[in-house]
Amino acid sequence: MNHRPELLAPAGSWEALVAAVQNGADAVYLGGKLFNARQSAQNFDNHELTRAVEYAHIRGVKIYVTVNILLADEELEEALGFLRFLHNAGVDAVILQDLGLASLAREVIPELSLHASTQMTVHNIPGVRLLQQAGFERIVLARELSLAEITDIKQATGADLEVFIHGALCICYSGQCLMSSLIGGRSGNRGKCAQPCRLQYQLVDEKGRRLADPGRVGEYLLSPRDINTSHLIPQLIEAGVNSFKIEGRMKRPEYVATVVRVYRKIIDRALKNPADFRVTADEARELAQIFNRDFTPGYLLGNPGSDLMSFKRPNNRGIRLGRVKGFNQDNKTVEILLEEPLQVGDGIEVWVSEGGRRGIEVNSILLQNRPVDFAPAGTLVGLTIPGKIKPGDRVFKTHDAALMERARESFASAREIRKIPLQFYVRARLGEPLYLRVTDNQGFTAEGLSSEACQQARNRPLTFAYLKEQLDRLGNTPFALADLQADLAEQVILPVKEINELRRRVLADLAQKRAAAWQPSGPAEHVYQQRVQTALRKIRTHRPAPREPLLAVNVTDITSLQAAVSYGADIVYFGGESYHSKGIITPSDLQQGAEFCRKNGVSLVLNSPRILHDRELPNYLSLLQHVNDLAIDGILAGNLGLLQIIRDYTDKPVIGDFPLNIFNSAGIHFLKEQGVARAVLSPELNIKQLQDLAAVSPLPAEVLVQGALPLMSSRYCPLGSVLGNFATGKTCTRPCRGREYGLKDRLGLIFPLEVDRYCRMHLFNAKDLCVIEDLPLLLDAGIAVLRIEAKKENHAYVARAVNHYRQAINRYRHGIRDQRKDREAKEDLERLSKAGLTKGHYFRGVI
Structure with a gap:
């Protein structure tokens, strides 16, 4: 190759x-x-x-x-x-x-x-x-x-x-995970992921009933x-x-x-x-x-379903060492028939029948009742292991002392393993300093002269073999002698310390030349500072014109769309993404929705999946071509690929959705350069950051204010893997159709789970975002669009949520602040969320 x-x-x-x-x-x-x-x-x-x-x-x-x-x-x-x-x-x-x-x-x-x-x-x-x-x-x-x-x-x-x-x-598409962020405030997008996916979860139905036996399947359903x-x-x-x-x-x-x-x-x-x-x-x-x-090979050979997962443990399992054969009453040791070698200092773990796992460091090994430091595979050994161990329990070696020592030697020793081959040339002349030149495999050359001149040799003149021996003493350097050419025309001698010092100086010079060759060129300090201030000034000086706030709702079924319109939404996102629990949206649904919105003076924007692989793009692009003939007012784009190609298929305005992770004013300017008409800001921003961004944004800004926020989007589906028999070479039975599911954590919170038309899993927060009491802070800042995220919700939820936010916005527009009505609205919205409400990151931000 x-x-x-x-x-x-x-x-x-x-x-x-x-x-x-x-x-x-x-x-x-x-x-x-x-x-x-x-x-x-x-x-x-x-x-x-x-x-x-x-x-x-x-x-x-x-x-x-x-x-x-x-x-x-x-x-x-x-x-x-x-x-x-x-x-x-x-x-x-x-x-x-x-x-x-x-x-x-x-x-x-x-x-x-x-x-x-x-x-x-x-x-x-x-x-x-x-x-x-x-x-x-x-x-x-x-x-x-x-x-x-x-x-x-x-x-x-x-x-x-x-x-x-x-x-x-990561179980989630990287960059699309808010689970650690919204649960514990430790954002993966900010480098602080707490890995909640490695914790225990149970798969439950809409009534919270467990659907799979943890003892049989395992409890680590996202690991x-x-x-x-x-x-x-x-x-x-x-x-x-x-x-x-x-x-x-x-x-x-x-x-x-x-x-x-x-x-x-x-x-x-x-x-x-x-x-x-x-x-x-x-x-x-x-x-x-x-x-x-x-x-696992991951997704390289296709979607492996349950074969992607480590359902029964989220950490290192080592390699199988053998099984427990019995207990030796004479020396009080557990007998194990080894399938792999074992030595003192190794770490092992017994997967016991009762009580989980027992892990120890091996301090002694009995082989044929005699203590040994090492036992080969195929032998029966006795080990002292505390706890209740039974015959048949599996044993794993989780720490191999010899492997670790071999690895440690490669970085803890002063001797270098990786060597750069060098060509050495030496010239020695009576009364002259010794000349040394070295050339590496990239063409870098260094040369030098000894401090002392070569003298007439009386007994033991310099020889090729002696020079090679001295010049090849390179163990603590990154270099190796590949070839030596020596011009020794006369019988001369030079102290060995002079040869070694010359070698050291020339190799140090070569090392510096290799390092310096990578040094870049860049602008002078004053030029750099001028560029920085110019760039920052450009993104921070825009002052948007005042605008009337609008209410947007994201839905995935036609009855919810009708409810949103009827109760006061200004914008409805619909049509490009749907879930199996609700049925797949058809072009006729989209046309019906567009006509209903047009008759009621409401904007309809085609929503889109945040993930669209190349082989899924044609379906969505055909939908884009179809909407050109409909009364569609824009496209909601949630991935970079759609930003690239939407303009080739339609002249409708593009809204950059929150999965694009817009966190600063420079990101908004980037979207503007891509032809985006409105930016949905990251839900990880706090209220102060949102206010500051809205004050300088060159695009109308949209924020999420209500609904269960998506925690992750994954090509892995726990429903198909746990309930649908989906694995390598097996077809999913599609248990997701027409039903609702969730993942229940150790605290009893249930995170709703949906599966889209491409069989990707979407996991939602257990608690609904709700900031209805704080809308004036956002509206005073000039936020253009407030959004209710209701893709997984039914029409009843949509109707009540839209009604409350419509009334709150109307009160704001008329200069009315009614805390009692805000509080009553919040209490009613809380009844829609089984786990209660959260203000997300509006008042805490992310680490």
Whole structure:
């Protein structure tokens, strides 16, 4: 294969960086102390970042820095300063999520290479094209894509594509998860995800009745396995993927060392001989041993259904060690027939029949009643394990001491594993200093002269063999002697310390040249500051004209649409997305809805799915063509791909929906440049941030004020996987049709669950957002549209909610503030939500 992909490794600490580089990574991604999506990792301060860049570049490895969170307006200037620091430090690219920051970066630091984070949820061809046009040099694709989809994107766009190949999976499309944020205030979009998906849930019906036995199915219904694509590396290379990304900035350096080392061998083997490619048993075992929640190829081979999931445990399961055979009464040990080797220092876990799991570190092993430090596979050993252990209980090795020690040696030792081959040339002449020149495989050269001159040799002159021996003492450097040419025309001698010092100086010079070669050029300080102030002034000086507030409602059935119109909605979103529980919306439903809205003087806007894979786009595009003939007043676009292509199919106004994660005024300006007519702001913004944005927004601003907000959108469906028998090679029985379901957490809260026409799961907050008592704060700020999110609700809910908000808006317009009526409205709306109400992030914001 001519195409050589990059192996990209994670580093959450300095040790992990060294582990990645020494074990064969081509590039490393890491985060600074600010603005990255793994705030819980150790990360790197600015001094360490500079040091990391130098360390990696000397060894021919690239450094990418994650700045992949959403940013508020008050953070933009500091973030730009951080990007400039990174550029000046020589990083090879920054990985961004925020559309506004990316737009500013292209204007202020155009020399900086930008990569689009997977948090941007890029999953179709038009989305990739939009980001290419926006100046991104690489796109990190959503993890929900198949090999066929990746291939199509590569062939259609030619983009530099990055794909995750190993590590933890998010159950939700990255960038579309509000679960941690709305439940606990720890936002994944701000780098603080608390991983509530790894907790226990029960699948329940509309009456809260449990539908699956946790003992049989498991309780971790949102916890996926880890992705492992080792056996698919040739196919990924063939698909044209440019960068193979290992997940794991939260993992320890031993994990990084092991996974990078194994994938380095696998990728090199696939490149050398793809026809005879295989993953060895040892490689598969090491990947499983270092960490696994069970493995899955993810969506690369299609939707695996329940085979994606680790229903019975959300953490490392290790590898199977064997089963308990019995209990030795004489020495009081549990007897285990080993299927894998075991040594003192290993960690094991017994999956006991009663009481969960028992984990210990092995401190002693009895083999044939004698203590040993090591026992091979196939032997019966005795171990001291507390608790109630029974014959037949399974035993897993969760910690392999030898594997960990091997990994640790790769980054804890002063000796370097990764070596750059050098060509050495030496010339020795009587009465002259010794001359040394070294040249690396990239053409960099360094040279030098010894401090002392060569003297006449009386007994032991310099020889080729002796010089090679001295020059090859490179264990603590990143260099290796590949070839030596020596011009030793005369019998001369030079003290060994002179040779060693000359070697040290020349190699230090070469290292500095390799590091300096990556140093970028950029604008002078005064030019940079002028650019920053010009860019920030442009996005902060707009003053929108006063406008009458409008009430919008998002619904997914015709009776709810009619209720919304009848009770006072100004705008209805309808038609482009629907759920199986309510039945799929047809073109005739859309036409009926459009006619009803037109007769009543209400705007109808076609809503859209936040996720549309390329093979789903034709259906939606045909719908767009159809609406040109209807009285449709706009298109609600929830993904970047639709922003790219809507204008090719209709001249209707486009509203940028909240899944686009607009968090700052620069993001609003980006949408305006894309032809968007109105921006729905992120529901993670607090009231002060919304007020500030509305004051400078060049577009009318819309916010969500009522309804169960979507927590996540996932290609995985728990209904199909748990109840519908959906797994690899099996067809779902579609239990979702015509019924309502939810996921019940440990506190008894039920999170409603819907399945759309593409069999994607949408999980909603248990508590309804409600800010009816605080509408004046939003309306005083100039928010143009208040939205009720009611896609999963029935017409009765819609009627009451719209009626209350219509009356509250009318009171505001007439200058009436009636707290009693606001309170009564809230109390009535609370009766519509089984779990009660929340004000979301309006008064608490996100971390």
